[in-house]
């Protein structure tokens with residue numbers, strides 16, 4: 314795997330996409346083995362060689378190294394179908410390491426979990442969001458410490474999904490709810506815990522959970538509806554961060570030219586003003602008889618906001634994450650109808666709108682994927 318493929322586009326050579334330098338080849342091959350076992354489960358070294366295209370010798374060598382590092386374990390034998398020795402199976406040691414995940418996106422409580430490498434939650438801790446913003450960093454650090462202490466296995470790393478705009482070094486550039494600007498959350502936590510830490514926006518974490526554990530396709534937008542509205546985006550299986558790390562910040566895009574509800578940001582008709590949980594609940598409380606109409610209206614606004622995104626990126630799926638009783642039904646139905654009416658029928662008619670199956674743990678599980686991906690190259 315030392316290709317130097319380039320893609321040319323209108324005569325302009327784009328960034329090299331598959332170049333693997335020799336010194337990176339080993340790490341790349343290690344990830345390839347781990348990725349194969351992560352998704353396909355136990356297999357023999359011969360199977361691994363066939364699946365990865367690496368030689369038997371390379372596989373033997375890599376598997377020995379991964380066993381000694383505690384990431385891979387032998388798992389008995391499989392009866393040989395013909396003559397010869399039964400094959401020894403190897404698998405990811407899914408119980409051998411733990412991951413700690415934090416979800417700071419809820420309004421009242423910070424959530425935390427200890428997860429297996431399969432994303433199964435084996436312990437939970439949570440703590441009230443402190444009233445004094447000065448205390449937030451300390452409370453988050455202590456929550457992470459308590460989870461690490463409760464892991465009962467080596468911790469591969471700590472993943473954090475937080476509201477706000479987060480750069481590629483885990484610095485929270487802006488999180489108005491916490492009064493944070495330029496807070497090096499990743500740096501503070503990794504110094505305090507002595508572990509690898511990865512921090513991302515909560516919607517960006519959530520879309521990773523949907524991709525790795527929820528079977529989402531390579532081109533998908535996940536919309537999170539809560540106190541605000543945000544989204545996480547994968548294009549070609551890669552997270553999109555944007556030029557200022559604010560990709561997916563669709564909440565304050567104005568929808569339509571006919572005004573609309575007032576938004577906390579001072580504008581009228583922002584997507585968030587139509588769709589956030591507090592805004593929906595406020596309108597439903599005033600007019601419960603018109604419940605379906607209100608939900609359809611919000612769903613239509615979401616469809617209007619998403620149509621150009623679906624068109625530009627040729628997305629195949631929109632996943633919604635938030636309260637089922639509000640999103641699933643009239644609202645999602647109106648969104649899909651609006652999307653279909655407003656995009657190119659031949660290509661985008663099949664765009665799916667569905668609820669996530671990850672429930673309320675989506676950010677915790679996404680935080681685990683950040684660690685798996687960052688530490689093992691698995692996603």
Ligand SMILES: [Zn+2]
Nearest residue numbers: 565576578583
């Ligand atoms: Zn706004």
